[in-house]
Every structure is written in C-alpha cells, then in structure tokens.
Amino acid sequence: MSPKIQRLLVWGLITAGILLAVFFGLRAAFAFREFRRHGPPPFAPMEVKNDQTAETDVELIRDWMTIPYIAKMYRVPPDVLLDALSLPRSKSIGEKSLKQLNDEYFPQAEGFVITTVKAAILEFQAQAFSTPTPPVIPTP
Amino acid sequence: MSDFLLTQIINYGAPVLGMIVFIGALGAPFPGTLIVVAAGAFARQGLLAWHTTGLIALVSVVLGDNLSYGMGHFAREAVLRRFQGSQNWAKAESTFARWGGMAVFWTRFLITGIAVPVNLIAGTSGFGIRRFFLYDLAGEAIWIFGYGGLGYLFGMQWEVVSELLGSVSGLALGLVLLGLGVWLGVRQWRIVEARKANVPEA
Numbered sequence: 366m367s368p369k370i371q372r373l374l375v376w377g378l379i380t381a382g383i384l385l386a387v388f389f390g391l392r393a394a395f396a397f398r399e400f401r402r403h404g405p406p407p408f409a410p411m412e413v414k415n416d417q418t419a420e421t422d423v424e425l426i427r428d429w430m431t432i433p434y435i436a437k438m439y440r441v442p443p444d445v446l447l448d449a450l451s452l453p454r455s456k457s458i459g460e461k462s463l464k465q466l467n468d469e470y471f472p473q474a475e476g477f478v479i480t481t482v483k484a485a486i487l488e489f490q491a492q493a494f495s496t497p498t499p500p501v502i503p504t505p
Numbered sequence: 506m507s508d509f510l511l512t513q514i515i516n517y518g519a520p521v522l523g524m525i526v527f528i529g530a531l532g533a534p535f536p537g538t539l540i541v542v543a544a545g546a547f548a549r550q551g552l553l554a555w556h557t558t559g560l561i562a563l564v565s566v567v568l569g570d571n572l573s574y575g576m577g578h579f580a581r582e583a584v585l586r587r588f589q590g591s592q593n594w595a596k597a598e599s600t601f602a603r604w605g606g607m608a609v610f611w612t613r614f615l616i617t618g619i620a621v622p623v624n625l626i627a628g629t630s631g632f633g634i635r636r637f638f639l640y641d642l643a644g645e646a647i648w649i650f651g652y653g654g655l656g657y658l659f660g661m662q663w664e665v666v667s668e669l670l671g672s673v674s675g676l677a678l679g680l681v682l683l684g685l686g687v688w689l690g691v692r693q694w695r696i697v698e699a700r701k702a703n704v705p706e707a
Binding site for chain 1: 507508509511512515516550551552659661662665666668669671672673674675676678679680681682683684685686687689690693
C-alpha cells in the first residue's frame with residue numbers, strides 16, 4: 366500500500382469515526398434521557414399467565430400495527446375497531462397494518478385509520494372502565 | 506422496512522423472526538436490534554412464547570453467522586493466492602488469531618454494524634471454526650436474550666430501549682473506527698520518524 370493511500374485510509378477512518386461518534390453520541394444522550402423518563406411498566410402478578418393488562422395510552426399505537434394486535438393490547442373487541450372504520454371482517458384485513466389499510470381503503474385521507482382507531486379505543490375504554498356511581502341514599 | 510418486518514412478526518411469529526435474523530447475519534441491512542427488542546416486548550404481551558422464540562432466533566442467527574464464516578473460509582484460497590507470502594497478510598492473520606475471539610464476541614451485540622465483515626475475515630484468515638462458534642454463540646445469546654429481555658421488561662415502551670441500544674451501538678462503532686484510525690496514524694508516523702532517523706545527514 367502506497368503511503369498516500371495509507372494516509373487517506375487513516376484520515377478516512379478518523380473522519381468517519383468522529384462523525385459517527387458525534388452523531389450517535391448525541392442520539393444516545395437524547396435516548397438515554399427518554400430512557401430515564403420511562404421506567405419499565407409494572408408486571409402482572411406471577412399467577413396471571415402472560416402480562417395482559419389492558420394498555421390505555423393510545424399514543425403508543427403505530428402505523429405498523431394490525432387491528433387484531435391493537436385489539437389484544439387494548440382489550441377492545443376487533444369488531445369495535447372494524448365498525449369504526451366501516452371495514453368488513455376478514456382474515457386478510459386482520460393481517461394488514463394500519464398504514465396498508467389507510468393506503469388501500471382511504472387513500473385520500475392520510476392518517477384517517479390511526480386517528481379513528483385511537484378515538485374508537487378511547488370511547489370503548491371510557492364506557493368499559495367507567496365505574497358506576499354509588500346510589501344516593503336519602504337521609505331522613 | 507422495519508415497519509413491514511414488525512407487521513410480519515405479529516402476523517406470523519417466531520419463524521419470521523428467525524428468518525429475519527438469519528438473513529441479517531448474512532449481510533442484509535435489517536434493523537436486527539430493533540426487531541429483537543420488539544420481539545421481547547411481543548413475548549411479554551403474550552404474542553410469542555419467549556423460550557421457543559428465543560431459541561429459534563438464537564439458532565437462526567448462529568446458523569447465519571456460521572454460513573457467512575463459511576463464505577469467508579471458501580474465499581480463503583483466492584485471498585491466499587493474492588496475498589500469500591505478504592508480510593502484511595501474515596501480520597493480519599496473527600493479529601486476528603490473537604484478538605479475533607473478542608472481535609467476534611463484541612460485534613454480536615455491541616458493534617453489530619461490522620459483524621458480517623468480522624465473520625468473513627474470521628473465515629478468510631483461518632480462525633478456527635470451533636472458537637468462532639463458541640464466541641459467536643456467547644455473543645448472540647447476549648444479543649437475543651439480553652436485548653430481548655430488555656424489550657420484555659419495557660413492554661409497549663420498547664421503542665425507547667431500542668433507540669438507546671441502536672445509538673450506543675453506532676457510538677461504539679464510531680469510537681472503534683476512530684481508535685483504529687489513530688492507531689494506524691501513530692504507527693505510520695513512527696515508521697516515518699524511524700526512517701528519518703536512519704537517513705544519514707548530508
């Protein structure tokens with residue numbers, strides 16, 4: 366290897382190393398701040414098979430998720446979500462991501478599927494988890 | 506890409522995960538760490554059984570690594586024809602024989618960006634297959650069960666963990682390249698200085 370190529374290799378490695386270290390170092394610092402903010406969620410008791418407590422934060426819903434997956438995570442019947450989207454029940458729809466459903470059935474309305482799914486979950490959970498108010502006992 | 510792969514994992518489970526890590530080990534640019542952390546979260550959610558999924562993923566990735574080691578091994582003849590007798594090649598071989606185990610181990614889960622080149626170099630440089638297999642297995646077990654375990658621990662918030670691990674891996678790669686560049690630079694500088702000292706003054 367000629368000295369010129371060796372010099373180029375050394376400077377190439379140093380430059381690439383610095384660029385990568387700065388870029389990922391900053392990203393790691395931001396990610397670490399986020400990591401510290403989110404503690405791990407509590408586990409369900411050991412006797413409960415699988416941790417299947419209902420998720421309530423709809424901001425965790427992503428475009429890659431499917432209707433059956435979301436239904437399972439948020440403890441909402443899949444039919445509730447499909448009705449909200451006016452989509453038929455079929456296996457192929459269940460295997461498509463929210464993004465695919467949006468592109469296929471609502472191409473003119475970007476983000477329609479994810480917004481509708483979030484709204485349907487919030488509405489369902491508000492009804493399902495609302496605690497009944499105790500009856501008012503008249504005082505003599 | 507990662508969105509598509511995640512959808513396929515929640516639809517078809519562990520076999521797809523195994524296929525992804527296997528193809529990734531052969532050099533396809535898949536977001537392996539993100540997928541493994543996500544799979545841990547899916548296991549917590551009851552979508553995947555953690556033990557069989559972990560085992561399938563571990564076997565698949567080790568198989569992929571050993572296959573890419575094999576590719577390097579079969580390319581050895583051609584490489585030797587080109588470099589045999591070269592002092593630099595002999596030095597590179599002895600350096601890899603000494604540090605190769607550590608290189609294989611750390612590139613499985615920390616500096617994952619250069620895992621495939623390390624497999625190929627290991628195969629080409631005649632690094633023993635048994636040693637390669639053992640270091641590979643240990644490193645990949647940490648990747649699958651350690652990173653997957655973090656995904657399991659964080660559940661639906663796995664994206665935070667994945668972002669942190671991905672960034673730390675990139676940072677480690679940057680530091681390794683920087684260190685290598687500085688080391689080569691210093692070595693070169695020393696050779697030049699030694700040459701200068703040996704040249705008699707006119």
